Structure formats: C-alpha cells, structure tokens
Amino acid sequence: MRILSGVQPSGALHLGNYFGAIQQHIELQHQGTALYFIADYHALTTVQNAADLRQNVREVALAYLALGLDPKGPIFFRQSDVPEVTELAWLLSTVTGIGLLERAHSYKEKTARGIKPSVGLFTYPVLMAADILIYRSNLVPVGRDQVQHIEMAQDMAEYFNNTYGRQVFTRPEYRLTSTPNVPGLDGQKMSKSYGNTIGIFDEGKELKKKVMSIVTDSKGMEEPKDPASCNVFTLYSLFATEDEKRAMAERYRGGSYGYGHAKQALLAKIEACFAPAREKRQQLLKDLSFVEDVLGSNAARAREIARQTLASAREACGLISQHGGAGNSNRSPSEK
Ligand code: ADP
Ligand code: TRP
Numbered sequence: 375m376r377i378l379s380g381v382q383p384s385g386a387l388h389l390g391n392y393f394g395a396i397q398q399h400i401e402l403q404h405q406g407t408a409l410y411f412i413a414d415y416h417a418l419t420t421v422q423n424a425a426d427l428r429q430n431v432r433e434v435a436l437a438y439l440a441l442g443l444d445p446k447g448p449i450f451f452r453q454s455d456v457p458e459v460t461e462l463a464w465l466l467s468t469v470t471g472i473g474l475l476e477r478a479h480s481y482k483e484k485t486a487r488g489i490k491p492s493v494g495l496f497t498y499p500v501l502m503a504a505d506i507l508i509y510r511s512n513l514v515p516v517g518r519d520q521v522q523h524i525e526m527a528q529d530m531a532e533y534f535n536n537t538y539g540r541q542v543f544t545r546p547e548y549r550l551t552s553t554p555n556v557p558g559l560d561g562q563k564m565s566k567s568y569g570n571t572i573g574i575f576d577e578g579k580e581l582k583k584k585v586m587s588i589v590t591d592s593k594g595m596e597e598p599k600d601p602a603s604c605n606v607f608t609l610y611s612l613f614a615t616e617d618e619k620r621a622m623a624e625r626y627r628g629g630s631y632g633y634g635h636a637k638q639a640l641l642a643k644i645e646a647c648f649a650p651a652r653e654k655r656q657q658l659l660k661d662l663s664f665v666e667d668v669l670g671s672n673a674a675r676a677r678e679i680a681r682q683t684l685a686s687a688r689e690a691c692g693l694i695s696q697h698g699g700a701g702n703s704n705r706s707p708s709e710k
Contacts, residue, residue, distance in 0.1 A: 375405070375406030375407070375512045375513060376406060376407050376408075376409065376509055376510055376511045376512050376513070377402050377405065377406055377407070377408040377409070377448075377511065377512070377513045377514075377515065378408070378409045378410070378411075378505070378506060378509050378511035378513075378514055378546075379395065379399055379409075379410055379411075379514055379515050379516060380410070380411045380412070380413035380416070380453060380502075380505055381395060381396070381410075381412060381413060381434055382412075382413045382414075382416050382417045382420075383412050383413070383414055383417045383421070383427065383430035383431040383433065383434045384417045384420050384421050384430060384566060385430065385566040386433065386566070386571070386573045386574075386575070387433070387434065387437045387573065387574050387575075388564055388566065388571035388572055388573050388574060389556055389564060389571070389572050389574065389609070389612065389644075390517065390556035390558070390563065390564035390565065390571065391517075391574070392441070392574050393551060393553040393556050393612050394516070394517030394518070394551060394553065394554050394555070394556055395515065395516055395517050395551075396437070396438065396441060397551060398515040398549065398551045399438075399443070399448075399515060400438075400441060400442045400443060402513075402515060403443060403444055403447045403448045404444070404447055406512075406513075407448075407449070408447065408448035408449070409448060409449045409450075409451075409509050409511070409676060409679075410438065410443070410448050410449070410450050410451075411450070411451050411452065411453045411456075411505070411676070412431050412434045412435060412451075412452050412453060412669075413453045413505070414427060414431055414452055414453050414454045415453050415454050415459070415460065415501060416453070416498060416501060416502070417430065418494065419489070419492060419494050419495045419498060420484075420489055431452060432662070432665070435450075435665050435668070435669055436655050436658050436659065436665060437574060437575070437651075437655070438450060439654070439658055439665060439668070440575075440651040440652070440654040440655035440658060441574070441651050441654075442651075445664075445668045449672045449675045449676050450668060450669065450672050451669055451672040451673045451675075451676045452669050452673060453505065455669070455670075455673035455676070455677065456508075456673065456676050456677045456680045458508060458677065458680040458681055458684045459501065459504045459505055459508050459680065460501070460504070461684060462504040462507065462508050462680075462683070462684055462687060463497070463500045463501040463503075463504040465534070465687055465688075465691060466500050466503055466504055466507070466530045466533075466534060467497060467500045469530070469533040469534050469537045470500060470529075470530050470533060474499075474526060474529060474530075475496055475497065475499060475500070475526075477522075478498075478499055478522065478523075478526070479519075479522055480498070480499075480519065480522070480523065481495060481496055481498065481499075484567075487567055489567075498523075499522075499523050499526045499527075500530070502523050502526075502527065503523075503526060503527035503530040503531070506524070506527045506546045507527060507530070507531055507543045507544070507546070507683070508679075508680045508683045508684060509676070509679050509680065509683070510543070510544045510679075510683055511544070511546045512544060512546060512547065513546070513547055513548075513549050514527075514546050514547070514548050514549065515548075515549040515550075515551075516548055516549070516550070517550070517551070517554050517555075518550060518554035518555055519563070520548070521548050521550070524546060524547075524548040525548075527546055528545055528546060530543075531543035531544070531545055531546070532545070534687070534690075537691075538690040538691055540686075540690045542683070542686050542687050542690050543683075543687075553612055556608075556609070556612065557605050557608055557609070558570030558571055558572075559571075559572070559584060559587055559588050559589060559605075560589050561589055561605050572584050572585065572609075572644065574648055574651065575648065575651070575652055575655060576644075577645070577652060581641065581644065581645070582641060585637050585640055585641045585644070586634075586637055588605050588606050588609070588637060588640075589605060590604060590605065590606060590633040591603075591604075593633075594632075595630065595631075595632040596629050596630055597629055598626070598627050598628065598629040599626040599627070599629075599631070599633075600626065600627075601622065601623040601626040601627070604626070604633075604636070606633055606636045606637055606640055607622065607623070607626065607636065609640055610622060610636065610639060610640045610643060613640075613643035613644065613647050614643065622636065622639065
C-alpha cells in the first residue's frame with residue numbers, strides 16, 4: 375500500500391495541522407510505503423518571496439523530523455525536487471473540465487479572503503491530483519478541508535484512464551483523523567490565514583498569551599458551563615485521556631470552575647505534549663545539513679517512482695517517452 379500526503383510550507387505549523395494531518399502521517403509512516411512531501415510548488419500560490427519560501431520549507435522539514443518522522447522510514451522530500459509532477463499536471467488538465475475546478479471550495483474561499491486569483495491557484499487541484507497519482511497512492515491522510523481535492527484526484531484518474539482506455543492511474547482514497555476540524559482561538563477553523571493559530575513550537579509567554587486569548591462566552595466563574603460548545607474544552611480534548619476529559623466536563627457543569635482554570639490546564643497539556651519535539655528541533659537546528667541530506671536523498675527515490683508513472687501516462691496519450699524507456703516496457707509486443 376502506498377500512503378502519500380503533502381503539507382504546504384506557507385507558515386508556522388499549528389495544532390490544526392498536527393491533529394488534522396501530521397499526527398496521522400507519523401502514525402502511518404511504517405505501514406506500507408509512505409511518501410510525505412513539502413508542497414513548495416503549491417505554496418507559490420501564496421508565498422512569493424524566495425527567502426520566506428526557503429525558510430518555510432526548512433521549518434516544515436524540521437517540524438516533521440522533530441515530531442517523530444523516521445529519517446530512514448518514509449520517503450520525505452520536497453515536491454519541486456520531482457518536476458515530473460508538473461508535466462503530469464498538464465496531461466491531467468487536458469482531460470479535466472473547467473466545471474470541476476469551478477466547484478472547488480478552497481479556490482472560492484481563498485479568493486474571498488483576498489488571495490490573488492492566479493491561474494495557479496485555480497488549477498491547484500490539478501497539481502495536487504498529479505502529486506497523488508504520480509506515486510500511484512492508495513491512501514491520502516489529510517484534514518477535512520482537503521477531501522474535495524482528493525475526490526477531484528479520483529475524478530481526474532478516471533477521466534484519464536477512460537480517455538485513453540488504460541488503467542494508468544490507481545484510485546486514491548482519503549483518510550481523516552478523529553479530529554479533522556480543530557478550532558482556532560476565535561472558534562473558526564484553525565488556519566494560518568485566519569491568524570487564529572497556536573503554533574506547534576510556540577512556547578513561553580507567546581504561548582500563554584495565545585491560550586489566554588481563546589474566545590469563550592461571558593459566563594462568570596460560579597456559573598455552570600457547557601463543555602460541548604467551548605473551544606477551550608475542544609482543544610483540551612485533543613490532548614487529554616478519556617478520564618481527564620470526563621473530569622473536566624464535570625467541572626464545567628458543576629460551576630465554580632472558570633474558563634481561566636480550563637485555559638491553564640490546556641496550557642500545561644500543550645507544553646508537556648510538545649516539549650520533546652521542541653527539544654529535538656533545537657538539536658536539529660544545529661545540524662541543518664542532516665535535514666538537507668534527508669530531503670535530498672529521498673528525492674531520488676520519489677523521482678524514480680514518478681518517472682515510471684509519467685512514462686506510462688505519456689505512452690498512453692501517444693507522446694514519445696524520453697524517460698529512460700520505462701514507458702516502452704508497458705507496450706504490448708505488437709506496439710513495439
Ligand atoms: P492552513 O489552513 O493553516 O493554511 P493547510 O491548508 O496548509 O493549513 O493544511 C495542512 C494540512 O493540515 C491539511 O491536511 C489540512 O487539512 C490540515 N489542517 C489544517 N488546518 C486544520 C484544522 N483546523 N483542523 C484539522 N486539520 C487541519
Ligand atoms: N493542498 C494540501 C494542503 O493545503 C497540500 C498538498 C499538496 C497535498 N499536494 C498534496 C496533500 C497531495 C495531500 C496530497 O494541505
């Protein structure tokens with residue numbers, strides 16, 4: 375089984391990224407062949423400063439390694455080290471109707487937030503489908519906001535296979551965590567673009583300030599409170615055991631338990647949960663050439679898989695394959 379996922383290097387990673395995506399990437403890293411990449415081509419739709427992009431890529435690499443990615447386990451690489459995906463994106467775009475892309479929630483949501491409606495932003499799902507299909511991925515672990523993109527990749531695989539009468543692409547399926555919708559400080563979805571995040575590596579005063587600013591209702595200290603509708607409780611639940619959750623829910627309902635108390639408990643959980651990763655990150659920062667080597671050496675492994683699939687796709691649509699003859703091996707004897 376091939377497991378694949380990507381994360382955009384578009385800013386500091388936050389609890390939503392961790393509980394919606396990264397946690398399951400780490401959990402699945404030794405099941406089947408896992409491929410995880412830093413989606414730097416995709417990030418160009420929003421990050422258009424070279425120094426920022428390089429810095430963000432480095433931060434994502436550090437974060438994954440610090441959070442437990444086994445450098446000898448999954449194929450962990452930079453998307454742009456495999457430029458074959460951009461060629462496949464072109465092939466897929468020629469069998470994909472504009473209507474499919476016009477239905478993309480993410481495009482509508484991003485342009486509504488003021489992100490420039492570039493051609494790249496519009497065709498973002500085509501490049502994402504190429505990412506998934508070029509590695510013949512079976513399972514794509516993501517947060518809920520990416521589900522529509524995976525469904526589009528399923529559609530594009532089918533359009534291509536049907537158009538050319540060959541099963542070049544495998545149908546990918548998505549996989550969600552049990553927490554695919556982490557709320558931010560203001561109760562909306564936690565997202566870099568809403569400025570409502572708690573960073574995985576936030577610490578000290580900055581972390582405390584953010585936790586204390588989580589929006590709650592205005593119930594006084596003595597009043598009973600509803601855990602189910604409280605952001606602080608939802609965030610606490612990400613870290614707590616069942617017993618701890620039950621205990622906090624009882625305190626909420628019992629009264630004489632203020633939101634300040636709940637925030638302190640949440641703060642302690644966040645600090646404890648990510649302390650080992652913070653330390654590991656500090657160590658990795660002293661050895662950045664190691665981080666670079668992991669990405670560099672894995673790129674060659676990813677590229678080899680990508681070249682083979684691309685050669686089959688080129689072959690299927692009648693382009694002469696120049697990719698090491700892998701396409702030729704798919705020809706029937708009568709075609710040779
Ligand atoms: P952002 O919205 O901050 O830009 P990305 O779009 O880069 O985050 O998301 C990277 C991964 O993290 C995706 O798989 C996405 O589904 C997941 N993710 C992002 N925010 C959340 C959230 N609030 N809850 C759950 N998963 C999330
Ligand atoms: N669009 C994804 C995000 O914003 C990142 C991504 C790019 C991705 N290509 C992918 C995720 C392929 C899964 C599979 O989070």
